[in-house]
Structures are given as C-alpha cells and as structure tokens.
Amino acid sequence: MSIQNIDVLYTAVATAEGGRDGRVASNDGQLDVVVNPPKELGGSGAGTNPEQLFAAGFSACFQGALGVVARQEKADISGSTVTASVGIGKNGAGGFGLEVALTASIPNVDAETAKSLVEKAHLVCPYSNATRGNIKVDVSVA
Structure with a gap:
C-alpha cells in the first residue's frame, strides 16, 4: 500500500496538554474539552x-x-x-x-x-x- 497524496482543502489543528488526562483545544477556539480516561481504563471518567x-x-x-x-x-x-x-x-x-x-x-x-x-x-x-x-x-x- 502506498501513501496517497491529497489536495488539502482544510486543516484542523488541536493541541493536547496532559495526554489522556488533561485538555484538548482547537486553534480556532471551537473545541476546548477536558479529557480523562474512562473508568474501564483506570481513569475518573469525568471528561470526554x-x-x-x-x-x-x-x-x-x-x-x-x-x-x-x-x-x-x-x-x-x-x-x-x-x-x-x-x-x-x-x-x-x-x-x-x-x-x-x-x-x-x-x-x-x-x-x-x-x-x-x-x-x-x-x-x-x-x-x-x-x-x-x-x-x-x-x-x-x-
């Protein structure tokens, strides 16, 4: 399988802080969420x-x-x-x-x-x- 080149029409950018137990935000401010591992993976399940x-x-x-x-x-x-x-x-x-x-x-x-x-x-x-x-x-x- 080869890597396909595409003509990019849009690029979404998001930055994570703290990995699976932290925060993720998009560069345009439209997304800003707390992330936590689910309880099944040992987390609090308090965020997405x-x-x-x-x-x-x-x-x-x-x-x-x-x-x-x-x-x-x-x-x-x-x-x-x-x-x-x-x-x-x-x-x-x-x-x-x-x-x-x-x-x-x-x-x-x-x-x-x-x-x-x-x-x-x-x-x-x-x-x-x-x-x-x-x-x-x-x-x-x-």
Whole structure:
C-alpha cells in the first residue's frame, strides 16, 4: 500500500496538554474539552476521552459521505443517523489498538438500498479510507 497524496482543502489543528488526562483545544477556539480516561481504563471518567472524540468525528464524517452518495444515487436519507462505536484494548504486541463499528439507520429506503448506500459511503468517507487496512471497521445497517 502506498501513501496517497491529497489536495488539502482544510486543516484542523488541536493541541493536547496532559495526554489522556488533561485538555484538548482547537486553534480556532471551537473545541476546548477536558479529557480523562474512562473508568474501564483506570481513569475518573469525568471528561470526554479520545475514543469518544474519534467516534464523534467518524460518525459525522460517515454521515457526510452517506449524504454525498445519496445525492449521487438520488436516494432520500432524511432522518438517517450514523452511530460509531469505538473500542480500545490491548493489541497483543504490548500496545493498544482500536476497532470501530459503524451502524447506519436510513428509514426512508429499503434494506437493499440502505446496504448499497452504506457500502459506497464506506469507500468515500475519509475516516474509512484512513483506517482501511489498519484497524477492524465493521459497517452495518440498523
């Protein structure tokens, strides 16, 4: 697999202080959150955590990709949602890894159309493209 060059249209910038037990803020002031490890990882669970932020970004991005595909296919995805579940755990190599489950609910199309839209969105979504071949990502329709 080769690294793909892209024509950058936008760059998001965020800075972390204190790692998983600190604060993350964007350079434009739109994001400023306390981060703490979840209780399952020995933290207080008092703030958000990197996995929640990744789930938020992936679900929003995938919903956007679904919209792109739906417009191309002239499909009605109004009322649709995408839920991302991000799991973290030991990877067996002494470190940690992630896995993602994406579930789309598309109430205004039949099951076959929904499945096709989701599969095509998985090819369009930048998060899907960034994680493909790196972590387990399961995509399904509710």
